[in-house]
Amino acid sequence: MKRRVRKQPAIVALIVVLMVQGEILLGRDFFEPTIGKAQAGQEQEQSKAQAQAEPEKIVAGPKDIKEKTAVYFFVGWLWAAIGVLIYVLRLKIKEVDRLYALKFFTPDRK
Amino acid sequence: MNFRVCVKRMSERFATWLEERVGLRAVADFLKNKKVPQNKHTIWSYTGSIILLFFLIQVATGIILAFYYRPTLEEANKSVARIMTEVPLGWVIRSIHSWSATFMIAAVFVHLLSIWVIKSYRKPRELTWMSGVLLLLFTLAFGFTGYLLPWDELSLAATKVGTDIPRSIPVVGVWVTKFLRGGEDISGDTLSRFFSFHVTILPLLLLALVGVHVYLIQKLGMSLPVGADEKEEMRRAIPFWPNFVYREMVVWLILFGALVTLAVFLPPSLGKSADLMAPAPEGIKPEWYFLFLFQTLKIFPARILFTTGDTVAILLILVGGILFFFLPLIDNRPAERKGKVITWIAFAFILYAVAMSIWSLLG
Amino acid sequence: MKVRESIFTRRRFLNGLLGGWLGALLASLLYPVMRAIFPPEREPDQVLLSGEDYGDIPPNTVKPFAWGNKPGLLKKAETGDLIAFVGVCTHLDCNVTYLPEQRKFFCACHEGWYDENGTNIGGPPPRPLRRLRVTIEGENLVIRKEETA
Numbered sequence: 001m002k003r004r005v006r007k008q009p010a011i012v013a014l015i016v017v018l019m020v021q022g023e024i025l026l027g028r029d030f031f032e033p034t035i036g037k038a039q040a041g042q043e044q045e046q047s048k049a050q051a052q053a054e055p056e057k058i059v060a061g062p063k064d065i066k067e068k069t070a071v072y073f074f075v076g077w078l079w080a081a082i083g084v085l086i087y088v089l090r091l092k093i094k095e096v097d098r099l100y101a102l103k104f105f106t107p108d109r110k
Numbered sequence: 111m112n113f114r115v116c117v118k119r120m121s122e123r124f125a126t127w128l129e130e131r132v133g134l135r136a137v138a139d140f141l142k143n144k145k146v147p148q149n150k151h152t153i154w155s156y157t158g159s160i161i162l163l164f165f166l167i168q169v170a171t172g173i174i175l176a177f178y179y180r181p182t183l184e185e186a187n188k189s190v191a192r193i194m195t196e197v198p199l200g201w202v203i204r205s206i207h208s209w210s211a212t213f214m215i216a217a218v219f220v221h222l223l224s225i226w227v228i229k230s231y232r233k234p235r236e237l238t239w240m241s242g243v244l245l246l247l248f249t250l251a252f253g254f255t256g257y258l259l260p261w262d263e264l265s266l267a268a269t270k271v272g273t274d275i276p277r278s279i280p281v282v283g284v285w286v287t288k289f290l291r292g293g294e295d296i297s298g299d300t301l302s303r304f305f306s307f308h309v310t311i312l313p314l315l316l317l318a319l320v321g322v323h324v325y326l327i328q329k330l331g332m333s334l335p336v337g338a339d340e341k342e343e344m345r346r347a348i349p350f351w352p353n354f355v356y357r358e359m360v361v362w363l364i365l366f367g368a369l370v371t372l373a374v375f376l377p378p379s380l381g382k383s384a385d386l387m388a389p390a391p392e393g394i395k396p397e398w399y400f401l402f403l404f405q406t407l408k409i410f411p412a413r414i415l416f417t418t419g420d421t422v423a424i425l426l427i428l429v430g431g432i433l434f435f436f437l438p439l440i441d442n443r444p445a446e447r448k449g450k451v452i453t454w455i456a457f458a459f460i461l462y463a464v465a466m467s468i469w470s471l472l473g
Numbered sequence: 474m475k476v477r478e479s480i481f482t483r484r485r486f487l488n489g490l491l492g493g494w495l496g497a498l499l500a501s502l503l504y505p506v507m508r509a510i511f512p513p514e515r516e517p518d519q520v521l522l523s524g525e526d527y528g529d530i531p532p533n534t535v536k537p538f539a540w541g542n543k544p545g546l547l548k549k550a551e552t553g554d555l556i557a558f559v560g561v562c563t564h565l566d567c568n569v570t571y572l573p574e575q576r577k578f579f580c581a582c583h584e585g586w587y588d589e590n591g592t593n594i595g596g597p598p599p600r601p602l603r604r605l606r607v608t609i610e611g612e613n614l615v616i617r618k619e620e621t622a
Contacts (some may be wrong), residue, residue, distance in 0.1 A: 060194050060201035060377035081498050088491045093356045108299045198508040
């Protein structure tokens with residue numbers, strides 16, 4: 001029990017660092033896909049041509065492979081985060097249920 | 111350790127300062143003591159907050175969309191196209207708004223049907239039910255008014271049909287149509303009007319009614335199944351905060367993930383700007399939540415006796431709606447035969463609506 | 474080093490995880506919202522003006538053109554040189570006008586004055602009018618951002 005105590009702050013700190021790093025990396029990659037090399041030039045020309053033609057229907061969505069990858073990444077990260085949160089919430093639910101059963105919050109009746 | 115204690119003391123002092131002036135401790139104490147029964151009906155008590163979750167998402171995405179949307183004949187479609195192509199991630203925001211509308215309306219239907227079947231509308235909860243029926247109408251109105259705003263061919267056609275239907279109501283029908291359209295025909299005024307409804311009038315009405323609905327729920331407590339033992343239920347009940355809320359959060363997270371996934375992979379497209387003079391496009395149909403009504407109207411013959419089929423259909427739907435609104439006063443003996451019949455009507459209605467919707471999609 | 478008491482309770486660790494991850498999720502959702510609310514405001518890289526309309530303006534006159542969302546002013550000096558400004562007052566963003574008789578630019582909002590080269594000479598404006606580069610390419614006048622040194 002005592003040894004676990006020492007590791008806990010380090011784990012929390014590591015998680016925080018990973019989360020922050022993940023936010024920055026994923027955030028940048030998703031919302032501003034880092035331009036590649038020659039591929040980017042081609043894609044820009046294509047999208048310009050598309051924009052100039054009067055479209056019958058405007059289709060929404062990510063335009064090139066970079067954006068598509070970023071989108072998949074984001075959705076994957078979202079579900080990972082949701083998974084972690086649900087795991088933590090289940091632990092919390094068990095905790096508060098146990099505390100309630102032990103009448104932890106009710107004042108003692110004398 | 112010192113920092114934590116400091117923060118704790120400061121927040122306690124702030125809480126006291128606030129309490130002396132605003133006095134919401136009564137509300138906080140009430141919420142702390144609120145309990146949620148654990149029985150076979152408990153799963154349906156998640157549906158209410160689900161509706162709220164999607165509504166809040168609608169408000170947030172709606173505000174962002176309203177920053178760029180222009181509600182005029184000439185610019186409506188263009189501004190939506192701009193949102194989808196020029197505004198950073200505008201297509202995601204619009205997609206979430208569109209999908210969350212579907213999720214919210216679906217949640218409202220599930221909530222409503224569950225209350226109908228488990229009969230939570232019994233005394234003293236009649237007003238809760240009635241405010242709920244009005245909330246259903248407002249939610250559907252949100253969907254209807256929002257659908258026109260992109261002003262593409264499909265939405266214009268759907269609105270033309272939708273605003274023409276009330277015309278069949280005797281006496282007041284023409285007025286209703288004129289009120290909705292801002293005149294005899296659909297025009298730029300219709301668009302302005304629908305925008306006002308969608309962004310100002312309906313939100314205010316909805317918020318007011320949700321306030322009433324939620325107040326009544328808190329005041330009257332959670333309902334129990336017919337014939338349940340109250341003492342036993344109270345013993346088994348869990349506190350609303352934090353036990354039930356944590357459970358709700360799990361549900362919210364899963365639904366939110368599903369919403370974003372669908373929004374990102376299946377975003378709605380935009381047709382070209384509607385032309386008021388052009389003939390109706392083929393294969394128009396309303397949004398999924400109106401399909402069963404649409405199909406119901408279609409199956410009535412053009413003339414019945416001395417009046418049009420439409421009028422008969424509308425009147426039947428109106429009568430059905432009124433009975434629906436007064437359901438708690440009609441079903442005042444839920445455990446007996448009358449009550450059981452009404453439960454079966456609920457299932458029959460679900461079957462009817464689903465069948466009609468599928469038929470409408472195929473036909 | 475062993476400690477006699479827990480620095481962290483399991484409860485606080487769990488609460489920290491929950492709050493931390495919820496915060497991370499909400500922050501990641503806030504980012505696209507901020508991007509959508511604050512779209513990038515980009516000035517045009519260049520603006521093409523037709524030589525017919527803009528090349529033959531009389532000396533000591535100014536002709537306006539669109540520089541993105543801002544007004545641009547093309548001025549022909551007495552010597553025949555073409556010079557372009559962003560016609561926005563450097564004080565509080567009002568649009569300026571050119572007064573040919575006085576050979577000065579004037580901002581009506583707070584009576585700011587600029588001379589014929591855009592230098593601020595009177596009133597509240599703190600800086601000269603922003604210059605744009607004019608080049609003649611074939612039949613067109615090309616207005617570009619001024620090169621930064």
